[in-house]
Amino acid sequence: MNKLSNYQIxxxxxxxxxxxxxxxxxxxxxxxxxxxxxxxxxxxxTLDLIGQARNFYQYAATLINEVxxxxxxxxSLAYLRNERDFKNLLISELPNGDWAQTILRQFFFSSFMxxxxxxxxxxxxxxxxxxxxxxIKEINYHVKWSSEWVIRLxxxxxxxxNRMKNAIEALWMYTGEFFIPADYEMxxxxxxxxxxxxKIKAVFEEATLSVPENTFMQTGGKNGIHTEHLGxxxxxxxxxxxxxxxxxx
Amino acid sequence: xxxxxxEHIYKILEQVSDPEIPVLTxxxxxxxxxxxxxxxxxxxxIITPTYSGCPAMDAIAFDIKMKLIENGYTHVKVTYTLxxxxxxxxxxxxxxxxxKAYGIAPPQHISSRINKILFAQEENxxxxxxxxxxxxxxxxxxxxxxxxxxxxxxxxxxxxxxxxH
Ligand SMILES: [Zn+2]
Numbered sequence: 503m504n505k506l507s508n509y510q511i512x513x514x515x516x517x518x519x520x521x522x523x524x525x526x527x528x529x530x531x532x533x534x535x536x537x538x539x540x541x542x543x544x545x546x547x548t549l550d551l552i553g554q555a556r557n558f559y560q561y562a563a564t565l566i567n568e569v570x571x572x573x574x575x576x577x578s579l580a581y582l583r584n585e586r587d588f589k590n591l592l593i594s595e596l597p598n599g600d601w602a603q604t605i606l607r608q609f610f611f612s613s614f615m616x617x618x619x620x621x622x623x624x625x626x627x628x629x630x631x632x633x634x635x636x637x638i639k640e641i642n643y644h645v646k647w648s649s650e651w652v653i654r655l656x657x658x659x660x661x662x663x664n665r666m667k668n669a670i671e672a673l674w675m676y677t678g679e680f681f682i683p684a685d686y687e688m689x690x691x692x693x694x695x696x697x698x699x700x701k702i703k704a705v706f707e708e709a710t711l712s713v714p715e716n717t718f719m720q721t722g723g724k725n726g727i728h729t730e731h732l733g734x735x736x737x738x739x740x741x742x743x744x745x746x747x748x749x750x751x
Numbered sequence: 752x753x754x755x756x757x758e759h760i761y762k763i764l765e766q767v768s769d770p771e772i773p774v775l776t777x778x779x780x781x782x783x784x785x786x787x788x789x790x791x792x793x794x795x796x797i798i799t800p801t802y803s804g805c806p807a808m809d810a811i812a813f814d815i816k817m818k819l820i821e822n823g824y825t826h827v828k829v830t831y832t833l834x835x836x837x838x839x840x841x842x843x844x845x846x847x848x849x850x851k852a853y854g855i856a857p858p859q860h861i862s863s864r865i866n867k868i869l870f871a872q873e874e875n876x877x878x879x880x881x882x883x884x885x886x887x888x889x890x891x892x893x894x895x896x897x898x899x900x901x902x903x904x905x906x907x908x909x910x911x912x913x914x915x916h
Contacts, residue, residue, distance in 0.1 A: 539889060539890040539892075539900065540890070542890065542892050542893065542894070542900075543890055543891065543892035546892040546893075546896055547892070548804075549802070549804035549805075549806070549896055550802060550803055550804050550896065551804070552804050553800075553802060553803025553804025553805065554803045554804070556803070556804070557803055557833065628834070629833070631834075632832075632833035632834035632836070633833060635833075635834070635835075635836045636800075636803055636833050636836045636837075637803060639836060639838075639916055640802060640803060642867060643891055643892075645867075646867060646869060646891065647891055647892070649869055650869050650870055653869065705869075708869075
């Protein structure tokens with residue numbers, strides 16, 4: 503396999519893994535949301551994320567099978583790879599915490615992915631561009647929804663404001679790796695940082711919140727070095743396929 | 752492909768409905784992108800997903816196959832295409848009328864008009880029950896991926912709005 507297709511496959515898998523793992527995490531809110539409408543909202547977003555992950559895994563499987571003559575499928579890539587093979591951003595695997603933390607994570611993540619997909623839309627890779635265009639339509643709603651919630655909670659009661667502040671403290675250190683390119687990265691992520699910060703700051707200002715300065719940034723996810731939380735997610739998500747290989751609905 | 756066969760296949764596809772909104776056929780939805788037949792009589796139906804995670808797509812693909820087999824087309828393949836991305840602009844006028852009669856407010860604007868301004872909502876969404884446009888957004892996300900939840904300020908009825916996409 504040549505280096506270029508190897509990079510391309512790893513990059514597609516990294517996008518697939520981030521969207522799948524965040525989808526799996528958000529899915530834990532199903533029937534546990536603070537109110538019915540928002541329970542429905544977060545699970546709808548989850549459905550979009552899992553759908554996007556499927557598009558990426560299907561495309562990755564096609565490429566792997568072409569260059570490596572294997573027989574991968576979207577399912578084998580999601581259910582049969584090990585922890586160190588997963589390249590998702592660390593923020594996607596963190597426990598949900600309270601509603602504020604879930605909202606803030608979605609806001610950080612979706613605001614970032616919107617910029618990523620806007621880059622991919624311009625890429626030479628036709629299938630990637632098609633997935634990106636499709637995803638952007640959905641992510642626009644995710645960004646809007648999560649932005650509104652950050653403002654609602656940040657500029658809400660003392661309790662909700664404090665919860666938002668705690669969420670920022672818990673999550674900020676996981677945003678640094680968004681912009682540190684892995685060797686397989688197909689777009690210039692470092693160049694997206696300023697635009698992303700601009701968006702975050704604009705919403706934070708309205709939410710009477712502020713961006714932390716000079717904090718330590720944890721990295722590793724893109725290269726398969728994860729927090730202790732990923733193993734537990736995979737154990738739950740993969741147990742059925744590993745126990746009953748090839749099981750279908 | 753001869754127009755007669757293509758027309759016949761489209762007639763059959765008219766009988767396949769969206770499992771989540773049974774009053775709409777997949778043609779009303781604008782999901783069917785093309786029908787192709789090769790010289791060995793293999794039929795390929797190309798469809799495009801509405802939302803990436805729409806769980807109805809697998810059911811739709813299955814229903815298409817079954818309906819065509821029932822009508823004597825045995826070699827049927829359903830393939831998905833993402834490009835160009837589906838938009839509510841492709842929904843037929845007839846489809847929009849059917850939606851309204853069913854109690855779901857049809858997409859009101861063209862998709863490029865999605866309002867990204869925070870806390871803004873799509874304006875003048877008509878209540879499918881009393882036809883008042885004095886309505887408010889309850890949630891951008893509704894009972895399925897394609898719908899938002901609105902409420903009528905006049906008759907107080909909550910209703911689904913098929914949001915622009
Ligand atoms: Zn009404």
